[in-house]
Structure formats: structure tokens, C-alpha cells
Amino acid sequence: MHSDSTPEACDLLIEPGYVVPVVPHAVVLEDHAVAINGDKIVDILPTSDARRKYAAARTVSRPNAALIPGFVNAHTHNPMSLMRGVADDLPLKVWLQQHIWPIEAAVIGPDFVEAGCTHAVAEMLRCGTTTCNENYFFPDIQAQTYEKLGFRVRVGLPVIDFPTAWAKDDDEYFARAEAVHQALASSKLVSTAMAPHAPYTVDDDNFSRVRDMAEKLGIxxxxHLHETAQEVEQSIADYGVRPIERLRRLxxxxxxxxxxHMTQLTREEIHLCSEQGVSVVHCPESNLKLASGFCPACALMKAGVNLAIGTDGVASNNDLDMIGETRTAAILAKAVAEDASALSAPEALRAATLGGAKAMHLDHDIGSIEVGKQADLACIDLSSVETQPLFHVISQIIYAASRNDVSDVWIAGKQKLEKRVLVDMDESAVLANAHVWREKIAAVGVQR
Amino acid sequence: MHSDSTPEACDLLIEPGYVVPVVPHAVVLEDHAVAINGDKIVDILPTSDARRKYAAARTVSRPNAALIPGFVNAHTHNPMSLMRGVADDLPLKVWLQQHIWPIEAAVIGPDFVEAGCTHAVAEMLRCGTTTCNENYFFPDIQAQTYEKLGFRVRVGLPVIDFPTAWAKDDDEYFARAEAVHQALASSKLVSTAMAPHAPYTVDDDNFSRVRDMAEKLGIxxxxHLHETAQEVEQSIADYGVRPIERLRRLxxxxxxxxxxHMTQLTREEIHLCSEQGVSVVHCPESNLKLASGFCPACALMKAGVNLAIGTDGVASNNDLDMIGETRTAAILAKAVAEDASALSAPEALRAATLGGAKAMHLDHDIGSIEVGKQADLACIDLSSVETQPLFHVISQIIYAASRNDVSDVWIAGKQKLEKRVLVDMDESAVLANAHVWREKIAAVGVQR
Structure with missing residues (x-):
């Protein structure tokens, strides 16, 4: 670089106070800029060099903020966003059977799914999330909605042993799964995953078909696996083995x-997951709130298992806040491992970004700030009373920042949140829609 | 009330969308107003009646917000606010001995205490906290600072077996304790408590003197008690009994x-606490982050023990966010009790308000919205993407709201936060001071 060379054109230069690239691990770059062309990161370099090297069409300067890879929320049921807090403080069975399922039965359909995903995208952008791993019915509607809103997602292709609004029998589940997958072949942001519901709702035949279709489609x-002790006990009663062993045989x-989830794990099961390259999505707040148990997050990571973080649906959380979720994961892991150094802030941040990307097989494209990767990025302002004084940037993000400190978000190089304002979504329309759905759901009979 | 009667004067009428008085338990009043005269709540009544009955000098209308009693943060070390995130992800001993104590040794003194408490008050007001239970050195400086800032507090009068910057020997600790207490006799906002540090740093003689002085002064x-398993083991080694039994004998x-803290409790100890009227302050995030253990919050509450919530100091949390802390308490209690209905949202809110007030012996004045009590109040806005749709107000506060949703705060009838802006504090001066102290602390040698 010489100061007299002709500057190169680039679309966007982001100049944050700190860049936390996640790769390399636990590094904080001060006074660095990130250059973006189209949807890709093309350079990461000292800000003074960047200003000489690039003639940027746009420069975004955020001296009080840390730039991180956007959060990857590795387990969501976003259409359920409209059921936020509809039934809390209830045992799992009562919660599902007397509240969630009756409401779903009454309102589920394309409109509900579109409205829920739209609400969720607004919430996810406002907390720095740029990718989610979706798990609900009507993946076709989800896909359309995420595509329209420019949000990166894998939509789950549901398989469950009983008829639902999405499909009437096994053959229809698989036929619709393949059709949704094929229709998305050319999408840059939306891809798919097979989403068999759980070991207690999917039989061996359907699991075998899921395995074959996943292999065939390369997804x-x-x-949901080993979520509760009851699930494991029921599997032993029904199949003679724990769910993981049953799935291993299949x-x-x-x-x-x-x-x-994976709250119930033996040492051998942790070893098996490590050996076979299984990714685990830890949803600490849902596991706590539904009293499901404690995922051994630190033991999994120490065994070499790829760990990701998910919020689960807002009906059991009750938000999609990845900063809060990651913080809960980081502090809970210490108590569970009886070791205050377990799941450090940099490890937790990696799980919430690159870990999710790896789990979703998207780490070639996202999960870290590296040249050649997609420009999926979030700025977190660290200049508030709650985030000052500042000694360690990554600690401050995980242990002190809140979702409201997220100032700016980009997906594939396109700005989606700018100084806390949604760029291409109408927030008042999202809120108006929430009121409309509140009335529809309340009409079903919300009770305590 | 007749519409033709002459309206009564009152200083302030608050018209929130919802009033959550805490007493009676789990109640939400819609379209109610709270009337305030001077420092006291004088009426709670339907808004339409209030407008007829009162000619208020000022009316504050917050149709999208819930009005709750201000949070009572029942365990803080607020002067340590300037050490936020200075050392994280470390075992307790390394954290204390290699980081916290050397920094304290270098910077502790009246200036540090005043600056830390000031920073903390700004943070506490911004999350709806109106009272704290303070535990640190230099209670005289703390008292001056809280008095000046108009914040309600009990300052702890420290007792510890070794010399510190506050006192050189046992006699000086007790002499200074009594002097600080006497000097505060006429204060309306600032009171005191005896604050022996912990069973492993206070001998039997000093505990006896603490007991006698607490009785004499009526405080x-x-x-800190049964914080870790190690504390309990050490007591058995040193005294032949667990700390609670040692204190019982004293x-x-x-x-x-x-x-x-109280993370290590037998069934008998829970019963003893209930029988003897001990209050327990649960600090879930500190207990998790330092891997101290799990307080049996639900079992304590079921046994009839008064439960309060505290954040502990920001050096082990790393914030003073009572909404986040209460939410962590509520969800963690469920997993610990293996019961998704444990520590419900209304129970958690009560612990974080009235429970703290009772623990601090201030419940005749604060902790609920009742006629005759002090007007210590917080408005929580529930109209954001993250808090919509809204089905259950108390659930939404505990499980979905964040500290940033706190819009307005009053202490003793005086507005301290108005639409997220600190009314009588200079936020930029607080932040400038944080920068100054950051440099002083970093100069001691902050390391990872």
C-alpha cells in the first residue's frame, strides 16, 4: 500500500471502534475497518489504511461500537412469535395440551405463519441476529416471507407422524418437503433442512425416510433431541433404548x-456426538423455563462437539434475544460445570455465531468476519451507562450489553437496521399486525 | 364521589395503561391512576374517577406502560461499578486474589466510592430500581452520595477481621459503624444495616458484637452466607459446624x-430460616457466573421464607439490571425445582419488590403500590416489537421486557427518570467519569 496508489472502489466501508472477527478466536481489532463489495466482505484492515486504499460509496463510522458477525439463532419457531407469553409458568404438558395446541389448532395457516415470521424478523434484526434455523409448519410460506424480507434462514421441512394443517399423511409430508426444497434451489438466502419433530412423534420408518431424503438433497x-428426562424414559419403554441410540441404529x-436441547446426556453419548460430528444447539432459557434440565454445554465443547445457541420459540422464552440467550448460556455453563472459567465470553460468542453457522452447514459463508464471507454483520454500541467503563470488549458484549445496544445490522451487505431503525420494514405495521393477531388469539380463549 | 364535587389538589397523577400493585398479589388494574401528594401514594382508582376527583398539579399519561413498585435490589456492591468486566471467566479465588483485590487496594477510597455509587444510581434508575441494599467500605461516602442523588438505600456498616482502608481494627469498625448510623438519624432515604462480611472473614467475637449492635440500633x-460449598466445608473444618449452625448458636x-446467596441449604436449614424469619437474597446471575451453586429459591418460598432478589456487584454480574436478574431467578428456579410452575412471574416480581423491602425492614414504606406508602414507582413500556403482542402484563414484564423498556421512575414522589432521560443527573458527566476511572484502574494492570 502506497499513499499515492489509486483508491479501489468498494460499496461500503464500516469503521467500528472494535472488530471482533470470531476467527481468529478471542481477538479484538481496534481501529480497523471492514470493506464490503456487493454481498461480500472484501477486506479487514487498519482504518487509516482503509481510507487510503478504498474509495467507498458509503462509509459508516461507529467509533463506540463493536462489529461482530451477525448472531445465528440456531433453533426457532418464529411463526409462534404472535403467541408471546400466552401461557407461562405451567408444566410442559398443560402448557402444550391446554394452551399452545388449542390456539395453534384455531389460528394456524399461511397468514399466521407469514405474520409471525415477519414479527420475528423485526425482533431478530433489532438484536443483531442475521440468520435463523426455522422449525415450524408451512415452510413454503416461511421461505417466501424470509426471502421477501431479505433474511437468511434454513426452513425446516416438517415430518411428524400425525396429520396437521401442513400435510395429511407421511407421503404428503415428504412430497411437500421435496417440493419446497426444489422451489428454493436458486435462493441465495433461503435454504432447507429436514425437520422431523422429535423421537416421540416420529417412527422408525419416517426417520429412515428423513435420513435418505437429507442425504439425497444434501441438507x-x-x-429436538433428549429435551427432557421423560422423553428418554419413554424411548426406553417404547424402543428399549435411549433416543440417541435409536437414532444411531437408524x-x-x-x-x-x-x-x-440435549439436556440428558451420558458421557458416552457426548463422546459419540463428538466422534460423529453432531452439532448441538443449546437453548438454555427454554430449558430453564420449561424445567427441561441442564445441557452440559461446557462438557460438550470440551469433548470437541460443535456448540450452537438458539432461543427456541417466544412461547417458551419469551423473546428472540440472542445477546441475552448467549449470556444465559455463558453463566449457566459455569454453574453446571462447577467451573467459573467454563464457556468463556469468547467461546460463548463463537457458539452464537460460527457455532450456529457450522451446525447449519453455512460456515463457508457466514459466522465470522473473514474476507470472502457474506457481509452478515452487527454493530453493538458500548457507550451507555450499562456498558461503561469498558475493559474487555467481548466480555462486555456477552455479560453487560443488551439487545437494545445493537445499533446497525447488515445481511449480505444490505443494511437492515440503521441506528436502531429498521431500514426496509415498517415497524408500525408490524405492531399493528401484532394487535390484530392478539385479538384473534385471545378470542380462542387465553386463560391462566 | 359525585362529578360535581370540588376536585382535591394533588401533586401528581400517573395514568399508566396498567397498574401492578404487587399487593394484592398477581393483580393487574387496567385504566387505573395513582395519585401522589408529596412523597406518598394517596389514591389508586379508575382513571376516569381520578380525573374527576383530583386537580393534579401534573399528570403523567403512559397508556402503553405498566406501573410497578420500583425494584428493590437487595444486594449490591455499587462502588465496584467502575470495575465492570475487569476480570471475567475466572475461578473465584483467582478472580478475587489476582484481580479484584489488587485493583481495590490501588484505587479504593472516598473518590472511588462516590464515583462508583453515582454511576450505579444512573444505571439503577435506568432499569427501574428505586432502593438498594449496599455492602461495601466507606458507608459514610455512600450515604452522602445516595442522599445527594435522592436514592433510597440501606448502607451496610462493614465488619471484617482484618484492617482495610475503612478501619484499622475491630474497635474502629464498630466505632465507625455507630458513628455513621448516628449521623444518618434524620435521613428519610438513607438508613443502615450491620454488614459483617462473611462467616469465613468474621470471628465469633465480632459476630456477637454485630448481633448486639444490630439489636441496639434496631437495624x-x-x-453473605452459604455462598459456596467451599465456605460450608471450611466452616466444618474450622468450627465443627456449618455456618448457619454457627450463627444460630451466636x-x-x-x-x-x-x-x-444461600446456594448450599439442607431441608433443616430451610425450615430454620422459615421458623426464625430470616430473609434470603437470591443473586442468581452472580451465583451462576462464579459457579457458586444454585439457591433453592422455590423451596425457600414454599417453606414460607421471605425471598428477595439482588444483582450483587457488577464485577460479578456484570450489570445492575433487576429485570434481567428477576427473569433469571424465575426461569432458573423452575429448572432447579424441576417444576415449570415454580417461581411464577407474579411471585418473581413480588420477590424483586416487596420481598426486598421486607428483607430490608422497609416494607411499611415501600415494595408495593398501596395508599400511604412512599411513591417509589417505575413505568415499563410494553409497546415495542419485543413486548408485543401482549397477553399477560406481569409475564411480559418478567419474561419479555428489558431494562431499556423502563421509561419513567419516581423515588419518594420525585421524578428521577422521564422518558428514558435522567431528570436530575448529568449522564454525560457520569460517562466522562467512567472514562477517567477506567484509565486509573487500567494503570493498575488489567489482564486476562
């Missing part, structure tokens, strides 16, 4: 598997 | 005791 399998314990 | 005893297990 991951997104599955050929599903492999690097295609995105195993969500 | 509670604020003590006459300290009674309704004067504010027992903080």
Missing part, C-alpha cells in the same frame, strides 16, 4: 444432525 | 438477618 436434519447420528 | 444484619439466625 442437515434439525431435530443411521442419523452423523454430521448432518443438528441436535436441539 | 438488620446483611451477610444468636444471629432471626428476623434481623438478610442472608445473601
Amino acid at each position: 442437515p436434519v434439525h431435530l 443411521g442419523l447420528i452423523n454430521r448432518n444432525l443438528i441436535a436441539v | 438488620p444484619v446483611h451477610l 444468636g444471629l439466625i432471626n428476623r434481623n438477618l438478610i442472608a445473601v
Whole structure:
């Protein structure tokens, strides 16, 4: 670089106070800029050099903020966003059978799914999330909605042993799964995963078909697994083995598997997951709130298992806040491992970004700030009373910042949040829609 | 009330969308107003009636917000606010001995205490906290600072077996304690508590003197107790009994005791606390982050023990966010009790308000919205993407709202936060001071 060379054109130069690239691990770059062309990161270099090297069409300067890769929320049921807090403080069975399912039965359909995903995108952007791993019915509607809103997602292709509004029988589930997948072949932002619901709602035949279709289409399998002790006990009663062993025999314990929750794990199961390249999505707040148990996040990471973070749906969380979720994961892991150094802030941040990207098989494109990767980025302002004084940037993001400190977000190089304002979404329309759905859901009979 | 009667004068009428008075329990009043005269709540009534009955000097209308009693943060070390995130992800011993104590040794003094408390007040007001239970050195400086800032507090009068910057020997600790207490006799906002540090740093003689002085002055005893398994083991090694049994023999297990942490408890100890009227302050995020253990919050509440919530200091949390802390308490309690209905949202809110007030022996004045109590109040806006749709107000506050949704705060009838802006504090001066102290602390040698 000489100061007299002709500057190169680039679309966007972001100049944050700190760049936290996630790769390399635990590094904070001060006074660095990130150059973006189209949807890609093309350079990461000292800001003074960047200003000489590039003639940027636009420069965004955020001296008080840290720039991180956008959060990857590795387990969501976003259409359920409209059911936020509809029933809390209830045992899982009562919650599902007397509240969630009756409401779903009454309101579920394309409109509900579109409205819920739209609300969720607004919430996710406002907390720095740029990718989610979706798990709900009507993946076709989800895909349309995410595509329209420019949000990166894998939509789950649901498989469950009983008829739902989405499909009437096994053959229809698989036919619709393949059709949705094929229709998305050319999408840059929307891809798919097989999404068999859970070991207690999917039989061996359907799991075998899921395995074969995942292999054929080259996509991951997104599955609730070992969520509760009761699930494990029921599997032993019904199949003579724990769910993981049952799935191993069916050929599903492999690097295609995105195993969500995993609160009940033996040492051997942790070893098996590590050996076979299974990714685990830890949803600490849902696991706590539903009293499901404690995922051994630190033991998994120490065994070499790829760890990701998910919020689960807002009906059991009750938000999509990835900063809060990652913080809960980081502090809970310490108590569970009885080790205050477990799941450090840099490890937690990596799980919430690159870990999710790896689980979703998207780490070639996202999950870290590296040249050649997609420009999926979030700025977190660290200049408020709650985030000052500032000694360690990554600690401050994980342990002190809140979702409201997220100032700017980009997906594939396109700005989606600018100084806390949604760039291409009408927030008042989102809120108006929430009121409309509140009345529809309340009409079903919300009770305590 | 007739519409033709002459309206009564009152200083302030607050018209929120919802009033959550905490007493009676779990109630939400819609379209109600709270009337305030001077520092006191004088009426709670339907808004339409209030407008007829009162000619208010000022009316504050917040149709999208819930009005709650201000949070009572029942365990803080606020002067440490300037050490936010200075050392994280470390085992307790390394954290204290290699980081916290060397920094404290270098910077502690009246200036540090004043600056830290000031920073903390700004942060506490911004999250709806109106009272704290303070535990640190230089209670005289703390008292001056809180008095000046108009913030309600009990300052702890420290007792510890070794010399510190505050006192050189036992006699000086007690002499200074009594002097600070006497100097505050006429204060309306600032009171005191005896604050022996912990069972492993205070000998039997000093505990006996603490007991006698607390009785003489009529104040509670604020003590870290059963924080870790190691503390309990060490007590058995040194005294032949667990700390609670040692304190029982010393006459300290009674309704004067504010027992903080309590992660290690037998069924008998829970029963003893209930029987003797001990209050327990649960600090879930500190307990998780330092891997101290899990306080059996639900079992304590079920046994009839008064439960309060505290954030602990920001050096081990790393914030003073009572909404976040209460939410963590509520969800963690469910997993610990293996019961999704444990520590419901209304129970958690009560612990974070009235529970703290009771623990601090201030419940005749604060902790609920009742006629005759002090007007210590907070408005929480529930109209954002993250808090919509809205089905259950108390659930939404505990499980979905964030500190940034706190819009307005009053202490003793005086507005301290108005639409997110600090009314009588200079936020930029607070931030400038944080920068100054950051440099002083960094000069001591902050390391990872």
C-alpha cells in the first residue's frame, strides 16, 4: 500500500471502534475497518489504511461500537412469535395440551405463519441476529416471507407422524418437503433442512425416510433431541433404548444432525456426538423455563462437539434475544460445570455465531468476519451507562450489553437496521399486525 | 364521589395503561391512576374517577406502560461499578486474589466510592430500581452520595477481621459503624444495616458484637452466607459446624438477618430460616457466573421464607439490571425445582419488590403500590416489537421486557427518570467519569 496508489472502489466501508472477527478466536481489532463489495466482505484492515486504499460509496463510522458477525439463532419457531407469553409458568404438558395446541389448532395457516415470521424478523434484526434455523409448519410460506424480507434462514421441512394443517399423511409430508426444497434451489438466502419433530412423534420408518431424503438433497436434519428426562424414559419403554441410540441404529447420528436441547446426556453419548460430528444447539432459557434440565454445554465443547445457541420459540422464552440467550448460556455453563472459567465470553460468542453457522452447514459463508464471507454483520454500541467503563470488549458484549445496544445490522451487505431503525420494514405495521393477531388469539380463549 | 364535587389538589397523577400493585398479589388494574401528594401514594382508582376527583398539579399519561413498585435490589456492591468486566471467566479465588483485590487496594477510597455509587444510581434508575441494599467500605461516602442523588438505600456498616482502608481494627469498625448510623438519624432515604462480611472473614467475637449492635440500633444484619460449598466445608473444618449452625448458636439466625446467596441449604436449614424469619437474597446471575451453586429459591418460598432478589456487584454480574436478574431467578428456579410452575412471574416480581423491602425492614414504606406508602414507582413500556403482542402484563414484564423498556421512575414522589432521560443527573458527566476511572484502574494492570 502506497499513499499515492489509486483508491479501489468498494460499496461500503464500516469503521467500528472494535472488530471482533470470531476467527481468529478471542481477538479484538481496534481501529480497523471492514470493506464490503456487493454481498461480500472484501477486506479487514487498519482504518487509516482503509481510507487510503478504498474509495467507498458509503462509509459508516461507529467509533463506540463493536462489529461482530451477525448472531445465528440456531433453533426457532418464529411463526409462534404472535403467541408471546400466552401461557407461562405451567408444566410442559398443560402448557402444550391446554394452551399452545388449542390456539395453534384455531389460528394456524399461511397468514399466521407469514405474520409471525415477519414479527420475528423485526425482533431478530433489532438484536443483531442475521440468520435463523426455522422449525415450524408451512415452510413454503416461511421461505417466501424470509426471502421477501431479505433474511437468511434454513426452513425446516416438517415430518411428524400425525396429520396437521401442513400435510395429511407421511407421503404428503415428504412430497411437500421435496417440493419446497426444489422451489428454493436458486435462493441465495433461503435454504432447507429436514425437520422431523422429535423421537416421540416420529417412527422408525419416517426417520429412515428423513435420513435418505437429507442425504439425497444434501441438507442437515434439525431435530429436538433428549429435551427432557421423560422423553428418554419413554424411548426406553417404547424402543428399549435411549433416543440417541435409536437414532444411531437408524443411521442419523452423523454430521448432518443438528441436535436441539440435549439436556440428558451420558458421557458416552457426548463422546459419540463428538466422534460423529453432531452439532448441538443449546437453548438454555427454554430449558430453564420449561424445567427441561441442564445441557452440559461446557462438557460438550470440551469433548470437541460443535456448540450452537438458539432461543427456541417466544412461547417458551419469551423473546428472540440472542445477546441475552448467549449470556444465559455463558453463566449457566459455569454453574453446571462447577467451573467459573467454563464457556468463556469468547467461546460463548463463537457458539452464537460460527457455532450456529457450522451446525447449519453455512460456515463457508457466514459466522465470522473473514474476507470472502457474506457481509452478515452487527454493530453493538458500548457507550451507555450499562456498558461503561469498558475493559474487555467481548466480555462486555456477552455479560453487560443488551439487545437494545445493537445499533446497525447488515445481511449480505444490505443494511437492515440503521441506528436502531429498521431500514426496509415498517415497524408500525408490524405492531399493528401484532394487535390484530392478539385479538384473534385471545378470542380462542387465553386463560391462566 | 359525585362529578360535581370540588376536585382535591394533588401533586401528581400517573395514568399508566396498567397498574401492578404487587399487593394484592398477581393483580393487574387496567385504566387505573395513582395519585401522589408529596412523597406518598394517596389514591389508586379508575382513571376516569381520578380525573374527576383530583386537580393534579401534573399528570403523567403512559397508556402503553405498566406501573410497578420500583425494584428493590437487595444486594449490591455499587462502588465496584467502575470495575465492570475487569476480570471475567475466572475461578473465584483467582478472580478475587489476582484481580479484584489488587485493583481495590490501588484505587479504593472516598473518590472511588462516590464515583462508583453515582454511576450505579444512573444505571439503577435506568432499569427501574428505586432502593438498594449496599455492602461495601466507606458507608459514610455512600450515604452522602445516595442522599445527594435522592436514592433510597440501606448502607451496610462493614465488619471484617482484618484492617482495610475503612478501619484499622475491630474497635474502629464498630466505632465507625455507630458513628455513621448516628449521623444518618434524620435521613428519610438513607438508613443502615450491620454488614459483617462473611462467616469465613468474621470471628465469633465480632459476630456477637454485630448481633448486639444490630439489636441496639434496631437495624438488620446483611451477610453473605452459604455462598459456596467451599465456605460450608471450611466452616466444618474450622468450627465443627456449618455456618448457619454457627450463627444460630451466636444468636444471629432471626428476623434481623438478610442472608445473601444461600446456594448450599439442607431441608433443616430451610425450615430454620422459615421458623426464625430470616430473609434470603437470591443473586442468581452472580451465583451462576462464579459457579457458586444454585439457591433453592422455590423451596425457600414454599417453606414460607421471605425471598428477595439482588444483582450483587457488577464485577460479578456484570450489570445492575433487576429485570434481567428477576427473569433469571424465575426461569432458573423452575429448572432447579424441576417444576415449570415454580417461581411464577407474579411471585418473581413480588420477590424483586416487596420481598426486598421486607428483607430490608422497609416494607411499611415501600415494595408495593398501596395508599400511604412512599411513591417509589417505575413505568415499563410494553409497546415495542419485543413486548408485543401482549397477553399477560406481569409475564411480559418478567419474561419479555428489558431494562431499556423502563421509561419513567419516581423515588419518594420525585421524578428521577422521564422518558428514558435522567431528570436530575448529568449522564454525560457520569460517562466522562467512567472514562477517567477506567484509565486509573487500567494503570493498575488489567489482564486476562
